[in-house]
Structure formats: C-alpha cells, structure tokens
Amino acid sequence: MIQSNKGADPPNKKDMKLSTATNPGNGLPQILRLVLQELDLFYRRDVAGVCLLYNLLRSPWLQALLKVYDCLQEFKEKKLVPAMLHTQALSHEGATIKRHEMTGDILVARVIHGGLAERSGLLYAGDKLVEVNGISVEGLDPEQVIHILAMSRGTIMFKVVPALDPPVNSQKMVYVRAMLEYWPQEDPSIPCVDAGLPFQKGDILQIVDQKDALWWQARKISDLGTCAGLIPSSHLLKRKQRAFWWSQPCQPYSHLKSTMIDDMKIDEKCVEADKEEFVGHGQKFFVAGFRRSMRLSRRRCHLGQLRASARCSVVGAPYEEVVKYQRCPSDKPRLIVLVGPSGVGVNELRRRLIELNPDHFQSAVPHTTRSKKSYEVNGREYHYVSKETFESLMYGHRMLEYGEYKGHLYGTSLDAVKAVLEEGKVCVMDLEPQDIQVARTHELKPYVIFIKPSNISCMKHSRKNAKMITDYFVDMKFKDEDLQEMENLAQKMETQFGQFFDHVIINDILEDASAQLLSAIQQAQEEPQWVPATWVSSDTES
Numbered sequence: 001m002i003q004s005n006k007g008a009d010p011p012n013k014k015d016m017k018l019s020t021a022t023n024p025g026n027g028l029p030q031i032l033r034l035v036l037q038e039l040d041l042f043y044r045r046d047v048a049g050v051c052l053l054y055n056l057l058r059s060p061w062l063q064a065l066l067k068v069y070d071c072l073q074e075f076k077e078k079k080l081v082p083a084m085l086h087t088q089a090l091s092h093e094g095a096t097i098k099r100h101e102m103t104g105d106i107l108v109a110r111v112i113h114g115g116l117a118e119r120s121g122l123l124y125a126g127d128k129l130v131e132v133n134g135i136s137v138e139g140l141d142p143e144q145v146i147h148i149l150a151m152s153r154g155t156i157m158f159k160v161v162p163a164l165d166p167p168v169n170s171q172k173m174v175y176v177r178a179m180l181e182y183w184p185q186e187d188p189s190i191p192c193v194d195a196g197l198p199f200q201k202g203d204i205l206q207i208v209d210q211k212d213a214l215w216w217q218a219r220k221i222s223d224l225g226t227c228a229g230l231i232p233s234s235h236l237l238k239r240k241q242r243a244f245w246w247s248q249p250c251q252p253y254s255h256l257k258s259t260m261i262d263d264m265k266i267d268e269k270c271v272e273a274d275k276e277e278f279v280g281h282g283q284k285f286f287v288a289g290f291r292r293s294m295r296l297s298r299r300r301c302h303l304g305q306l307r308a309s310a311r312c313s314v315v316g317a318p319y320e321e322v323v324k325y326q327r328c329p330s331d332k333p334r335l336i337v338l339v340g341p342s343g344v345g346v347n348e349l350r351r352r353l354i355e356l357n358p359d360h361f362q363s364a365v366p367h368t369t370r371s372k373k374s375y376e377v378n379g380r381e382y383h384y385v386s387k388e389t390f391e392s393l394m395y396g397h398r399m400l401e402y403g404e405y406k407g408h409l410y411g412t413s414l415d416a417v418k419a420v421l422e423e424g425k426v427c428v429m430d431l432e433p434q435d436i437q438v439a440r441t442h443e444l445k446p447y448v449i450f451i452k453p454s455n456i457s458c459m460k461h462s463r464k465n466a467k468m469i470t471d472y473f474v475d476m477k478f479k480d481e482d483l484q485e486m487e488n489l490a491q492k493m494e495t496q497f498g499q500f501f502d503h504v505i506i507n508d509i510l511e512d513a514s515a516q517l518l519s520a521i522q523q524a525q526e527e528p529q530w531v532p533a534t535w536v537s538s539d540t541e542s
C-alpha cells in the first residue's frame with residue numbers, strides 16, 4: 001500500500017517548485033504581454049485595424065493555448081511528467097505497487113476505488129514510479145519503496161511516468177452474495193494483505209473492478225462509504241477450492257455428530273398418533289405439515305445428508321450475483337422457509353404464526369405413502385399416495401423434501417407449496433438446511449429464516465417446562481446435553497449453510513421470537529431484498 005500524507009504539513013518548497021509547471025517570467029505569455037503593451041500605444045492613437053488585432057491577442061482562448069504550449073515545452077525539456085507531480089500527496093489507502101518481472105520497474109499495480117489516488121484522477125495502474133520525495137526508486141524492491149514511504153513525514157511527492165493507455169473502467173457495477181468466508185490475513189497469495197477485504201458467508205458485496213482476472217476490488221454494501229478492498233476473483237477462488245478439495249483426505253465426517261441412532265428399535269407406543277390440531281379464533285384448525293412422523297422422518301433422512309453435503313458445498317460457486325427485488329403486491333407471496341436445529345422451536349414458531357392469522361399464513365399439505373386413518377381427510381392432513389406415485393414425484397424432482405419413517409415415505413411436494421402461494425397465502429414451511437438449494441427457484445423466491453438457539457444458560461431457564469420429541473419419546477424434558485447438542489448443530493448449520501440465510505432469529509423468549517418472525521416475514525414480502533439475479537431476469541426458468 002502506498003502510504004502518504006501522514007501529517008497536515010503545508011507543501012514544502014520542493015512541492016511548490018514541482019507543482020509550478022510554467023514560469024510567468026519566460027516564454028510566450030511574456031512575449032504576448034510585451035506585444036500587447038506595444039499595441040496599446042497604437043490602439044490609443046486609433047490606428048486602423050489595430051483594434052481587431054488587439055482584441056484577438058487579448059482573447060482568453062489564445063492566452064489559454066499559450067499556457068498549454070508553455071507547459072508542454074517544459075514537459076519536453078524535463079522529459080518526465082510534471083503534470084503528475086501537481087498532486088500534493090496520495091492517499092494512505094490509495095494504491096498498491098509491484099515490480100515488473102522483466103524490467104524491474106516499480107509500477108502502480110492497482111489504484112484502489114474510493115481512495116484518494118483514484119479520486120484525484122492522477123494515478124493509474126501501470127504508471128511507473130520513478131522517485132519518492134526526490135529519492136530514485138530505480139532498482140529497489142517494492143518493500144524498500146514502502147519503507148521510504150513509511151519513513152516520510154508530511155506531503156509525499158511521487159514522480160511517475162504515466163502508463164501509455166490508462167485503463168478505462170467501463171465495467172458495470174455488480175453485486176454478489178459471498179458463498180464462503182474470506183480472511184486476507186490467512187491468504188499468503190494476496191498481493192497486498194492491507195488492501196484485502198475480509199468477508200463472511202452471506203455478505204453482499206459490491207464489485208467495483210474486475211479488470212484483474214485474479215483480484216477484484218469490492219466493498220461491503222453495509223460499508224459503501226469506505227474505499228474498496230481486494231478480494232479473490234471467482235476464477236481464483238474456484239481454483240483454490242479445487243486445490244483444497246484434492247488436498248483433503250476422504251473423511252467419514254465423524255466431526256458431525258448425528259442425533260440419530262440407527263440401530264435402536266423404536267418403541268411404537270412412545271411415538272403417539274400423528275393427529276395434531278389446535279384451536280384458534282374460536283375455531284378448530286387442522287394444520288398440515290406438523291405430523292410427528294413427518295418431522296421424525298425428515299430428521300432421520302437428512303441428518304445423513306448433512307454429513308454428505310459437508311464436502312459437496314466446498315465446490316459451489318464462490319459468489320452468487322444478486323439484485324434488489326421488490327415484490328409487487330400482485331405477485332405471488334414469497335415462500336418462507338424456517339431452518340433450525342431439532343428442538344429449537346421451528347414448529348412452535350410456525351404454529352403460532354399460522355394461529356395468529358390462518359387466512360394469511362399456511363403450511364403445505366405433505367404427501368405420505370402410509371394409509372389414511374379413519375379420522376383423517378385426504379388432502380387435509382396428507383395427500384395419501386402409493387409408493388410408486390411418491391417415487392415418481394421424487395425422481396421427477398417434484399419433491400422439495402422427503403424422508404422415510406417406519407417404512408413409509410413422507411415429503412412436501414412443489415405443487416403443494418405452489419397451491420398455497422397461488423391462493424395468495426404465505427406458505428411457511430420448515431426445511432433441513434441441505435434442502436434449501438432445491439427450493440431456491442425464481443418461482444418460489446424463498447426467504448430463509450434461521451431459528452437459532454440462545455445460549456445454554458438462557459435456554460435452561462426458558463426451556464424449563466418445554467418438551468421435545470425424539471424417536472423414542474414424545475414429550476421429554478430437555479436435558480443439558482440436548483441443549484448442548486442443539487447449540488452444536490446450530491453452529492454447524494450456520495458454518496455450512498449460513499450463506500443461504502436471509503435472516504436470523506434467536507429464539508429465547510418465545511413471544512419476542514414470534515414477533516420478530518412476523519416482522520421478518522412482512523419485510524420479506526413488502527420490502528426490497530437481495531435475491532439471486534437469475535430469479536428476476538425476464539427469461540428465467542426455474
């Protein structure tokens with residue numbers, strides 16, 4: 001990084017000399033002044049034609065041209081670039097330098113967007129650095145140049161030979177969602193650590209410069225006032241990802257502890273009947289999608305997948321182009337997806353939301369291959385289908401999620417979700433994090449809310465009377481290890497899938513979390529949000 005202008009000292013004599021390109025005592029302007037004095041005498045005597053000549057020579061455009069001529073003369077004599085030296089100082093966060101591999105010249109590698117160097121318009125990538133504060137940099141390493149800069153006080157003067165063709169930034173501004181995190185300090189390949197921009201999964205970045213194939217310049221949208229920083233280009237990150245992938249031994253993912261114990265037998269009596277209903281506004285509602293068997297099947301099926309996807313997620317696109325999307329009131333509502341570790345309260349929050357306004361919020365009716373019970377109605381609790389039908393939905397990619405429980409298949413179809421949205425209702429569903437990708441289509445435009453547990457000491461208090469459902473017991477009190485496991489799983493979900501979360505709610509006080517959920521859903525439906533660019537282009541197909 002070029003460091004300069006450390007103090008607020010006025011420009012020194014050298015600055016002044018360098019920044020004075022023309023000497024008013026010499027050159028054409030001086031000759032012109034003398035000619036005008038002569039003409040003035042004739043003008044007063046009213047000699048014919050003198051008035052015309054006098055006005056011509058006094059015209060501002062001629063004066064300006066002559067000044068330019070004088071500047072150019074001086075430029076030619078000094079062979080270097082006094083015009084560049086008019087700058088008093090460069091920003092301390094303005095440019096990076098490098099050594100040319102063949103010539104050994106010190107070149108400006110890049111000018112950082114938003115820094116003083118860029119705003120001054122006086123320095124461009126490719127410019128050759130000749131002197132710093134009168135000291136020649138010829139034959140020096142970039143580090144030695146930085147050292148000279150670090151030792152300098154007050155205004156710093158650069159003498160540069162400009163690049164022949166300063167690059168023109170004609171690129172359009174692009175916004176991306178970071179699908180991984182990046183820490184410049186941990187990246188030995190970054191050309192200038194100080195110029196690096198650290199970011200987290202899910203951060204929205206404004207890419208301001210993609211001229212370099214390997215290193216882009218970007219800002220976080222939460223911090224647009226600052227100057228840009230260096231980030232690895234998509235191409236470079238993919239290369240790094242591939243290298244990382246091949247360097248990893250194939251692990252059985254023992255670090256992701258499963259809550260599922262496959263070989264234990266389930267006590268049929270413990271997992272009670274599927275029937276669930278609740279009362280709201282003086283009416284009895286049957287709420288689909290809350291069946292215990294359904295939730296248990298989902299959990300059993302997907303805990304295995306969470307392990308498998310740990311490796312797959314490494315090689316996805318590092319950046320996803322995003323645009324601001326504002327839903328029109330006439331558009332279908334966006335799908336609301338709740339994600340969270342088992343027991344955190346996803347179903348409790350969803351149930352409360354629907355109870356609050358069942359005409360506005362609804363769950364999708366799931367499919368099952370188990371037989372219908374006497375009190376159930378096809379299409380109300382479940383869509384009852386044969387195994388063949390279910391499998392054809394699965395293999396035809398018509399299922400957003402599915403799982404097997406006690407020999408029966410359970411799942412939520414795309415059509416069931418669309419049916420709710422087409423009624424103009426907000427469909428609220430819970431998904432395992434590895435299924436979010438399947439739901440991310442321009443048709444559903446899902447808004448993903450991560451329900452996160454609060455810390456264990458808070459949960460011990462808030463979950464005192466709470467009951468959880470396991471494979472073996474229906475209403476079991478939370479033990480300390482259950483809370484610990486919930487916290488661990490939440491961390492893993494965030495680490496692995498945080499890039500897909502549009503919003504995070506910490507479920508500590510149930511009433512607060514419910515209110516936050518309601519307001520987040522309203523924002524998702526009514527306010528502009530960043531969504532993948534492919535969701536809003538006119539010719540997009542999901």
Ligand SMILES: Nc1ncnc2c1ncn2[C@@H]1O[C@H](COP(=O)(O)OP(=O)(O)OP(=O)(O)O)[C@@H](O)[C@H]1O
Pocket residue numbers: 295340341342343344345346347348349462463466467468469507508509510511513
């Ligand atoms: N903030 C909270 N304070 C107190 N109790 C809570 C809170 N959130 C949820 N609970 C209770 O915790 C228990 C588990 O919640 P819930 O069934 O919603 O979990 P879940 O995330 O849907 O997981 P699963 O699908 O495994 O049941 C329920 O008894 C619920 O009432």
